[in-house]
Amino acid sequence: MDFLNKDFYAQPTLKLAQSLLGCQLVKETKEGIASGYIIETEAYLGPDDQAAHSYKNKRTKRTEVMFGPAGYAYTYVMHTHCLVNVVSGLAGIPEAVLIRAVEPLSGIDLMYKRRGDKKEKDLTNGPGKLTKALGITQQDYGHPFNVPPLYITHGYEPDHISQGKRIGIENSGDARDYPWRFWVTGSKFVSR
Numbered sequence: 001m002d003f004l005n006k007d008f009y010a011q012p013t014l015k016l017a018q019s020l021l022g023c024q025l026v027k028e029t030k031e032g033i034a035s036g037y038i039i040e041t042e043a044y045l046g047p048d049d050q051a052a053h054s055y056k057n058k059r060t061k062r063t064e065v066m067f068g069p070a071g072y073a074y075t076y077v078m079h080t081h082c083l084v085n086v087v088s089g090l091a092g093i094p095e096a097v098l099i100r101a102v103e104p105l106s107g108i109d110l111m112y113k114r115r116g117d118k119k120e121k122d123l124t125n126g127p128g129k130l131t132k133a134l135g136i137t138q139q140d141y142g143h144p145f146n147v148p149p150l151y152i153t154h155g156y157e158p159d160h161i162s163q164g165k166r167i168g169i170e171n172s173g174d175a176r177d178y179p180w181r182f183w184v185t186g187s188k189f190v191s192r
Contacts, residue, residue: 002153003146009071013088013095016070017043018182020086022156025102027134028149032110034134036102036124037155040183040190042166044085046094051172054094065142066094073150075141081128084136086145086152100167100181102130103189110135126191160185167192 004023011019018041026035044052046066053076054063065074066087074085074096089095102124104111111123111133124130131137136150145152162185169176183190 004071004152004154006069006071006146009069009086009088009145010090011088013043013045013097014180016086016088017041017097017180018161020097020099020152021161021182021184022158024105024153024155025099025130025134026106026148026151026153027136027140029135031113031135032107034107034110035105036130036134036189037105037184038099038101038152039103039158039187040099040101040181042098042100042182043088043180044096044098045180046089046096049178050175051166051169051178052095052175054096057094059094063094066096067092071145073140073143073145075131075136075138077138079128082131082137083127084131084140098127099130100127101125101183101187101189101191102134103184103187104133107134121188125189158184 020038046052046054047057069091070088072087085096085098124133140150166181
């Protein structure tokens with residue numbers, strides 16, 4: 001496997017959110033392997049970001065992994081959906097990158113089994129959809145992204161990256177307007 005090395009995750013969070021685009025997110029389960037190219041991310045810059053779970057250095061059982069080194073999975077449940085983030089930044093500074101959408105690559109039949117009868121573009125075009133399709137769960141919390149069963153590998157270099165406001169954080173003061181969402185321009189798998 002062509003895992004991304006630990007240094008890759010040590011990039012500043014806004015840079016990492018862009019560098020993850022085009023990389024392959026893979027999950028191995030007893031049912032099989034499912035993967036997709038990451039095509040949409042959002043950066044959360046911790047202590048000073050009102051939209052981050054770790055705003056003002058809030059340290060809880062849920063956010064604990066974000067205070068550690070970069071390159072680990074921060075999973076949490078929101079509105080019954082599990083979401084997956086890549087811990088970023090320096091240890092002690094709780095930042096993360098939410099993976100918002102992926103383009104299905106392998107295990108597509110398995111994704112349909114998990115997600116039901118959907119159009120292919122709807123299998124993984126949202127943070128809760130992609131975790132269900134790939135089989136990512138709360139059990140993946142704290143898992144390093146450079147070893148199975150949940151890992152990220154090299155993929156492709158996007159031709160163009162778009163940038164805009166993050167989604168679904170209306171009650172976050174000025175942070176709701178930060179342009180910290182990135183996506184592969186023109187991808188039909190972008191969440192919205």
